[in-house]
Amino acid sequence: MELSNNMSKGKIIASGVIPFVFVILMMVYIFGPGADLLDFGVLLPEVTIEKIDFIDSEIQATVRNTGHIPVEVVMADVNDRIQPAAVEPDRFLERFETTLVRIPFEWNVAEPYTIGITVEDGTRFEKEVEAAAPALELSLDLAIFFAIIGTYVGIIPVMIGLLWLPFIKKISKQKYHFFLALTAGLLLFLAIDSIEEAVEVSDENLASSFNGTLLVATVTVLSFLGLYYAGNKLVSKANSSKFTKPVAIALMISIGIGLHNFGEGLAIGAAVGMGSIAFSTFLIVGFALHNTTEGLAIAAPMSRGKLMLGKLVAMGIIAGSPAIFGAWIGGFVYSPFTSVIFFGIGAGAIFQVIVVILKWIYDENDQKLSTMAVVSGFAVGMSVMYLTSILV
């Protein structure tokens, strides 16, 4: 009996493995003896200039091979004028490999520059910078500056938003549902905003070989699933632990908003890093107004428990302070790829929170979502966010 059990186990494993064996055989054949069969069409070299830094008397371009064949970087130009340059570590790029092209050049602050890279078949690829600004150097002053911006954009508005708590506490159940739905509306707007931002960054900076939109979709869904699973664990433990259900939900909202604010911090840091200072002042004012509503989102579920000032402040910090870390990373070590990833994670986190809130309303509201309070709350949430977003 035990033997036959082992036999069937072996069979199951074998039947699982056999397709893999065939996949490997097929790959070996295609890359080996069958290579000629598939050798048609012309593969064109492609590189993408991912990043341009302006340092003292030098412009540095990070170049990635984003095509299907190895390429050789043979020439650099600034504004379509050929310049001598250095390539580190070397000019031969395998697929996805990057190299740093250093172009000695006396650039002028705030002027636009187009950097061109020519590969061995004479094809030129370019990237434009709207206004040259010195790459930010890591310094204490600047780190403090970013921390202050992050506080203005993240922590303070969220804290102000939390001040609505006493108001929400005193209102009727219907009105309370209105505010919960409003929160969901606010969050849905933020999630869409994050996705739009991620797609935009990937379109502008990442090569098409990264499949930008699908990358965003994948990261968003994975983030949603991961947090959904973890969140459910947290809520199911809520009854037995010191957390109450409202606290658990508020905590999840804080984490979701925190991840979103991290993305916003990245955007602000990057804007400062790229020298669009005026733009970032606007961004800061806009984000601050916008983020006040995020405090409301945390306050709404918390209003049904006891007033726990310490926990509330902690949640405000969880939601707001990532803006500071985001600004640091965005300003000092900006990479379009990480920013796309973080925007995607943020969007997934928010979707997860929306599902949790709706489920909570559904349970509290006699298994209904279609009441006037819920529908109008959702609509008002989206509208408020849209209107404040015009300021950004």
Next chain:
Amino acid sequence: MMILLLSLGIVFSVIVFFPSFSDAESGPKTFVTHSGAVIQTSGEIIDPLYTVSTVEFDPMEFLRDFNYGKVSQLSDGTVLREFTIVAEDDKIMEVSPGVFYNVWTFNGTVPGPTIRSTEGDLLRITFINNGSKEHTMHFHGIHPAEMDGVFEPVGGNGGQFVYEFEAGPVGVHPYHCHVMPLEEHIVHGLYGVFIVDPKEERSPADEMVMVLNGLDTDFDTENNFYAANTIPFYYQHHPIQINTDELIRIYVVNMVEFDPINNFHLHGNLYKYYPTGTDLVPSFYTDMITLSQTERGIMEFEYDFPGKYLFHAHKVEFSEKGWTGIFLVNDPTKKTVLEIDYGTK
């Protein structure tokens, strides 16, 4: 078992997608920029401006190479000059360090050979098309309609045509393929220079040919490179050696496409300019001429002082993309250029 297979699969795909990263050569290198800054790098230097590349086509040889053909005399005393020109369109040439481009050639080079004759000579040019497309030779100048190389396309893979006409008028003219799409046939390199000398020879001089051309290596109807005689920056890292008090005569032909104009500026001097070379009296005494497509002429000048003198397009975009060079003027009686102090110390 599954895990083992999966990890094998991952390792396999890593090998497929990230094949051996190329090794950088060790040891720092240095290079000097235009502004004189010395840059040190642990990587490689890509510098078409000063890198002395080994090119298949030698602009220095082309510069003073004149093809007079196989000369014989007809019974009536007319000089007959016979040439054989072979067209090809499959050659890949390194035009700038590391940049490979499909050039279409007359006798294997861009520009094609400089065909030189005297006014009134009979020219017999056997044209063989070894390319894959139709090509012709269309000469600027005076000749019968059927010798114009426009309505008589010569088929590829060995097609032949014999162009026969009397050399004239006196001057410097281009010749080029005239098959449609014309722009494509010209920008790939099917052109050259045709010089008709006056019967009474011009005064002796150090003579050279400069074809001003452009290369659109990525086919976006904008030139990626410009040059005098095809190779960008060539006469900058290989200065043209001339002597003081010696007459220099340049036959200059503008074959740049896409950009409506080109020009020629000479440093530290002015030149006499004969547009199209058809008149023996110069029209201008200048250091700057503007040339439209296939516009050409003869420049004459002498240098009084030894040293290094630039010549370049004063359309700076062109000069910064390769159309720039240096005359290294030697004084044969005195010290060498290397001993000249530049600037004040």
